[in-house]
Amino acid sequence: MKSPLLSLPGAVPAEGRDEGVAAHYGDLFREQRALADGTGFVDLSHRGVVTVTGDDRLSWLHLLLTQHVSDLAPHRATEALILSANGHIEHAMYLVDDGTTVWMHVEPDSQEALIAYLESMKFFYRVEVADRTGDTALVHLPAGSIAEAPDGATVRETPQGRDVFLPRAELEPFAAAHGPAAGILAYEALRVEGHRPRVGFETDHRTIPHELGWIGPAVHLQKGCYRGQETVARVHNLGKPPRRLVFLHLDGSEVHLPGHGTPVRLASDGEEGRQLGFVTTSVRHHELGPIALALVKRNVPVDAELLAGDTAAAQETVVEP
Numbered sequence: 001m002k003s004p005l006l007s008l009p010g011a012v013p014a015e016g017r018d019e020g021v022a023a024h025y026g027d028l029f030r031e032q033r034a035l036a037d038g039t040g041f042v043d044l045s046h047r048g049v050v051t052v053t054g055d056d057r058l059s060w061l062h063l064l065l066t067q068h069v070s071d072l073a074p075h076r077a078t079e080a081l082i083l084s085a086n087g088h089i090e091h092a093m094y095l096v097d098d099g100t101t102v103w104m105h106v107e108p109d110s111q112e113a114l115i116a117y118l119e120s121m122k123f124f125y126r127v128e129v130a131d132r133t134g135d136t137a138l139v140h141l142p143a144g145s146i147a148e149a150p151d152g153a154t155v156r157e158t159p160q161g162r163d164v165f166l167p168r169a170e171l172e173p174f175a176a177a178h179g180p181a182a183g184i185l186a187y188e189a190l191r192v193e194g195h196r197p198r199v200g201f202e203t204d205h206r207t208i209p210h211e212l213g214w215i216g217p218a219v220h221l222q223k224g225c226y227r228g229q230e231t232v233a234r235v236h237n238l239g240k241p242p243r244r245l246v247f248l249h250l251d252g253s254e255v256h257l258p259g260h261g262t263p264v265r266l267a268s269d270g271e272e273g274r275q276l277g278f279v280t281t282s283v284r285h286h287e288l289g290p291i292a293l294a295l296v297k298r299n300v301p302v303d304a305e306l307l308a309g310d311t312a313a314a315q316e317t318v319v320e321p
Contacts, residue, residue, distance in 0.1 A: 001020050001045065001046055001108075001133060001134075002020050003020055003021045003022070003043050003045045003046065003137075003171070004171060004172050005021070005022060005043045005045075005171065005172070005175055005181060006021070006022055008022070008025060008175065008181055009025070009026075010024075010025040010026030010027075011024075011025050011026075011181075011183075012024055012025070012026070012183070014183070014184050014185070017107070017108060017200055017201075018046060018108065018184045019046070019108075020045070020046035020108065021043045021044065021045060021046045021183070021184055022043060022181065022183040022184065023183045023184055023185050024182075024183035024184075024185050024186065025180070025181055025182070025183055028183070028185055028186060028189075028284065028286075029284075029286040031180070031181075031182035031183055031185075031186035032182070032186040032189050032190065032285065032286040033286050034142075034180060034182055034186075035142040035182050035186055035187070035190055036142070036190065036286070037144070038142050038143060038144025038145045038146070039142070039145065039180070040142070040145075040178070040179060040180045040181060040182045041139050041140060041141050041142075041145075041147070041174075041175070041178050041179070041181060041182065042139065042140040042142075042181070042182050042183070042184065042186070042187045043137075043139060043171070043175070043181060043183075043184075044105070044137075044138040044139060044140055044163075044184075044187070045137035045138055045139070045168065045171055046108045047105045047106065047107065047108055047133075047138050048105065048106040048107065048108060048109065048110055048111030048114070048131070048133050049103070049104070049105055049106075049111070049131075049132040049133045049136045049137075049138060049165060050093075050103075050104050050105075050106060050111050050114060050115060050118075050129065050130065050131060050132065050133075051101050051102060051103055051104070051129070051130045051132050052101070052102040052104075052118070052127055052128070052129050052130075053100065053101045053102075053127070053128045053130070054125070054126045054127035054128050055126045056125040056126040056127050057097075057101075057102050057127050058070050058071070058072055058097065058102070059125075060121075060122075060125040060127050061080075061102065062223070062225075063121075063225050063226065064082065064118070064121055064226055064227070065080035065081065065082065065093070065226060066080050066081040066082070066083060066209065066218060066219040066220065066226055066228075066229075066232070067079065067080035067081075067095075067218060067219065067220050068220040068222070068223050069095070072095075072097050072102075073097075074097055074098060074099040075096060075097070075098065075099075075155070075157075076096065076097070077094070077095070077096050077156045077157055077158050077163075078095050078096075079092065079093065079094050079095065079217060079218045080092075080093050080095060080218055081093070081209060081214065081218050081219060082114070082117065082227070083208075083209075083226070083227055083228025083229075083231070083232070084227065084228055085227055085228060086228065086231060087208050087209075087228040087229075087230070087231025087232055087235075088205065088206055088207060088208060088228070089199060089203050089207050089208065089209060089212075089214075090117075091106060091107075091110060091113075091114050091117075091199065092106070092107070092198070092199045092214075092218065093105075093106055093114070094106075094156065094163065095156070096154065096155070096156035096163075098154050101154075103132075103154045103156070103165050105138050105156075105163065105165075107198075107199050107200055110199075111131050111133055112131070115129055115131055132165075134168070135167065135168050136165050136166065136167065136168060137165075137166050137167075137168040137170075137171045138163055138164070138165060138166070139163075139164050139166060139171070139174060139178075140161055140162070140163055140164070140187065141161050141162040141164060141178070142160070142161040142190075143159060143160055143161045144161075145161065145162070147177075147178045149162065149164045150164075150166065150170060150174065153165060153166050153167075160190075160194065160196075185283065188281065188283055189283040189284065189285045189286070189291075191281075192247075192281055192282075192283050192285070192291055192292065192293055193285055193288065193291065195213070195245070195247055195293070195318045197212040197213070197214065197245060197280075197293070198281070201260065201280050201281045201293075202245060202280040202281065202293060202295060204295075207243075207295070208231060208232070208235060208241055209232060210232075210235050210236065210240075210241035210319070211241040211242070211243045211244055211245060211295065211319060212245050212295075212319065213245060213318055213319045215232075215236065219232060221233075221236060240298055240321070241298060241319075242297065242298055243277065243295050243296060243297055243298060244295070244296060244297075244298050244300075244317075244318070244319035244320070244321055245280075245293060245294070245295055245318040245319045246277075246293070246294050246295075246296055246300075246315045246316065246317065246318055246319075247291065247292075247293060247315065247316040247317075247318050248279075248282075248291060248292040248293070248294055248306065248308060248313040248314070248315055248316075249288065249289070249290075249291055249313065249314045249315075249316070250282065250289070250290035250291060250292055250308060250311050250312070250313050251290070251311050251312040251313070252289040252290055254290070254310075254311045257282040257283070257284065257290055257292070258279045258282050258292065258308040258309045258311050259279065259282070260278075260279060260280060260281065260282075261278050261279065262278060262279040262282075262308050262309040263275040263277075263278055263308075263309065264276055264277040264278055264279060264294050264296055264306055264307065264308050264313070265306065265307045266300075266304055266305070266306060266307070267304070267305040267306055267307050267312060267313075268304075268305070270307070271307060271309075271310055273307075276296050276297050276300050276306075277294050277295050277296030277297060277300070278294060278295060279292050279293075279294045279308050279309075280292070280293045280294055280295055281293045282308075290311075292308060292313070293318075294306075294308065294313075294315075296315075298321050299321065300321075302315070302317050302321060
């Protein structure tokens with residue numbers, strides 16, 4: 001889904017998972033500062049949008065998701081996961097109920113797989129699942145923004161800002177009224193600064209929620225009856241996850257950023273040492289310089305100096321060992 005906002009002055013298209021929207025509009029750090037100051041917006045119209053309607057929508061979703069949503073109040077934002085039978089993360093959903101419809105946004109191009117799973121679990125419940133990506137665009141207003149969402153738009157408000165579900169035809173008028181636009185790289189830099197994981201970046205085929213700090217924000221420990229719940233309970237009650245998310249301050253003298261999947265090792269072992277994890281997302285931040293998130297083995301000392309590829313890295317704890 002290619003955004004019409006790629007025609008804005010200075011727009012440089014994003015690549016990879018975020019293809020379809022702008023990486024930036026010519027000044028990455030200015031765009032980051034604007035978001036941090038509560039101005040502008042981010043075009044997230046490449047993300048999938050799914051709705052669930054029907055009288056049973058909340059009680060039905062409650063049986064499938066890791067989050068407690070049976071009593072979700074109208075206009076209250078939450079997030080939830082869908083796990084495999086072994087407890088591995090498959091989908092992350094960012095939800096809000098407007099009183100008649102649950103709206104959610106998900107990773108780009110993941111909505112079809114999510115809908116296929118939801119449809120397979122409908123049984124006798126009074127629910128309807130719809131892919132709204134074609135007619136609905138997501139935009140993000142940062143925390144502190146005084147911009148008003150258009151009348152009739154569904155809004156998901158969080159401490160990081162407001163996710164606004166717009167009719168796709170209104171995307172360009174919205175941009176004209178609420179600019180300047182900030183690219184996805186600015187949005188990602190603030191996500192990494194906030195230690196917020198993202199499916200497909202901080203996850204691989206065996207990631208469990210405990211490793212990323214999703215217990216609480218997306219996983220409710222006092223509910224059961226969802227696929228993968230046994231693994232969640234067992235790890236929480238009887239053990240520790242095998243890996244943990246860390247935040248890295250990268251050596252600012254390096255020209256390049258370590259890409260997704262770059263091996264992480266102990267600095268004392270050098271570049272030929274044993275791999276202890278991998279970089280998940282790396283960005284350039286307007287204040288902190290080059291930073292990253294990484295997934296490392298749980299027993300890596302919290303005060304150890306690390307190497308991300310050939311780049312020196314100091315770690316901060318995100319998930320306790």
